[in-house]
Amino acid sequence: MTKKTDTNNERGDSQAYLEKKKFFDGMLTVYGRKPVLEALQDKATNIHRLHLADSNKSAEILDDIIKLAEAKGAEILYHNRAALSRISKNSSQDQGVAADLICRGFQTYDDFLANNKGKKFRLLALDGVSNPQNLGMIIRSACAGNIDGILLPQQGSAQIDPLVIKASAGTVFRAPILRCKNLAAALKDFKAENSLVCALSSHANTVLKDFNPQEACVYVLGNETEGVSKEVAQLCNASIRIPMNNGVESLNVAVTAALIAFSV
Amino acid sequence: MTKKTDTNNERGDSQAYLEKKKFFDGMLTVYGRKPVLEALQDKATNIHRLHLADSNKSAEILDDIIKLAEAKGAEILYHNRAALSRISKNSSQDQGVAADLICRGFQTYDDFLANNKGKKFRLLALDGVSNPQNLGMIIRSACAGNIDGILLPQQGSAQIDPLVIKASAGTVFRAPILRCKNLAAALKDFKAENSLVCALSSHANTVLKDFNPQEACVYVLGNETEGVSKEVAQLCNASIRIPMNNGVESLNVAVTAALIAFSV
Incomplete structure (x- = not known):
């Protein structure tokens, strides 16, 4: 491959940067309570971070999500609404929940x-x-x-x-x-x-x-x-x-x- | 087939009744303006009757539907809203239009x-x-x-x-x-x-x-x-x-x- 058109290699980035980029390229951010719950229930998925809006009221499904995320060793972060929207990129559908999943595929x-x-x-x-x-x-x-x-x-x-x-x-x-x-x-x-x-x-x-x-x-x-x-x-x-x-x-x-x- | 379970034959119906039943069994009633228009635009469909609510306000799509139905030799009937609902069986989606189609399949x-x-x-x-x-x-x-x-x-x-x-x-x-x-x-x-x-x-x-x-x-x-x-x-x-x-x-x-x- 002499003509790379879709990577950052030509920027001469450091090995550490490329490792980090590769890690994040393998990640899928999902949002919405039911999608996040179902993702965590799948044995094939690992989770890097769980993001929650600090404005969320307590709810059974949130407890379940947090329990599963903890069991999978995720970092759990609380954000204000605006910050969560920047992560989910879909504030109207994220329901105050987003997760960075590590998908082996x-x-x-x-x-x-x-x-x-x-x-x-x-x-x-x-x-x-x-x-x-x-x-x-x-x-x-x-x-x-x-x-x-x-x-x-x-x-x-x-x-x-x-x-x-x-x-x-x-x-x-x-x-x-x-x-x-x-x-x-x-x-x-x-x-x-x-x-x-x-x-x-x-x-x-x-x-x-x-x-x-x-x-x-x-x-x-x-x-x-x-x-x-x-x-x-x-x-x-x-x-x-x-x-x-x-x-x-x-x-x-x-x-x-x-x-x-x-x-x- | 000695054990018929899904026909009216055992009622001893007349030949005329059976012919009529067969004709109507081959018919599909569709409703909604766009579905009816698209059905009529398909060369494969013939139309027996076009049903319109007499409360319909004039609209270009209705003119197109009527023109196509006429060209295909359909009978065009006007009904009050209640009667049209009985034909379409879906008053919330029929938009004042229903058609009895003769589908060769x-x-x-x-x-x-x-x-x-x-x-x-x-x-x-x-x-x-x-x-x-x-x-x-x-x-x-x-x-x-x-x-x-x-x-x-x-x-x-x-x-x-x-x-x-x-x-x-x-x-x-x-x-x-x-x-x-x-x-x-x-x-x-x-x-x-x-x-x-x-x-x-x-x-x-x-x-x-x-x-x-x-x-x-x-x-x-x-x-x-x-x-x-x-x-x-x-x-x-x-x-x-x-x-x-x-x-x-x-x-x-x-x-x-x-x-x-x-x-x-």
Whole structure:
């Protein structure tokens, strides 16, 4: 990878900074009482810090959250409302609670690439998937199926929020989620490492069941109404379609993701 | 079929009555301005009657609906608000508009059985699928995939409403939907005609990809949280599961439906 586009390496940062960055890149901040409780109830999740608004009135669910966070060795911090809002980034839905979770499946895409050179991995890349329920369902299916990572851009996609967590049936805490800032930049890095980048497109000649790549492959799923964006489509070096009956023109993006995840 | 459980035949009804019943059984009443407009824009739908509340104020979308209904030869009827509510059965969401659509894919399950004796059809049966978005997605995937009918009970399932129509991306108007009152009764009739009735169950020994029935098969999908009901599970003479990674315990029911629909 000579052309890095999405890391801070070129800043010449210290080893300590990079270690710290890596630690925080592997973290997911969730908010809202029920989502935080369910996250803590999942054996797969570890928690770094629990953040509480000092204005919270006592409630049974808060007691349960604190008990679980303590049992998992979390640091528990109390903030004023404004400070908590800055942490949750969603003051209208955080209900005075946020948690920094350490999710074993979370990493940046460039760490994944560095650790999987020459391997025949299968990834899903999300290009503008904006509906939280679709994102949650994609995560659930990918986690259950044969997918090594979900490339989730910070730009232009739904982000992991309580709706996504719910639709993922909690699998988001263990799913292999590869974060990138900008999808096109990340896909260029995958191509530079000889991955196929394959768009799902109704105009493709090849059908999913006949597509058996011999190299690593990133399957790109587009926005719910627009499909794969022009910028990303131009980067793809393969394309496939799923044949449909009865004149149906498209499948739900989460259904498409599942058919790919379970296609091997 | 000696033991009919879900028809009116035993009442000794006249041929004329049965013809009329069959006509109305093939009809879907939709309501709400946008759902009705989109239904009429679909070339696959025919319309029997358009029902309007006489209290409706003039609106562009109503003009469009009336124009399309006229072009499709519908009878246009005006009602007072109470009468319209009785037709739509949902006064809070009908927005003063309802339409009786003739959907070529709609029929009762016993008509389907009578017309498909000895054929190796593949059906999905929904046992308590209650989320409208799941129902819509199931219809869309089944319609696009290799499914000959969706057995949709009137009891205990989501019914076709505007949310379902939206999630189905309009495919509900052309999908092969087989109506029954009670699922267990209908499944007994399918078994009497030598269909396999196969439950999706995480405890099953056989996995989906190894399951290749030589006869007609009805795949039963259960409720989102409870799975297949006890009453229906006892009727099943096969069961299959979909293997999952990463300790994921279940898939979304619409995803399961899609994996079955596209499994051949």
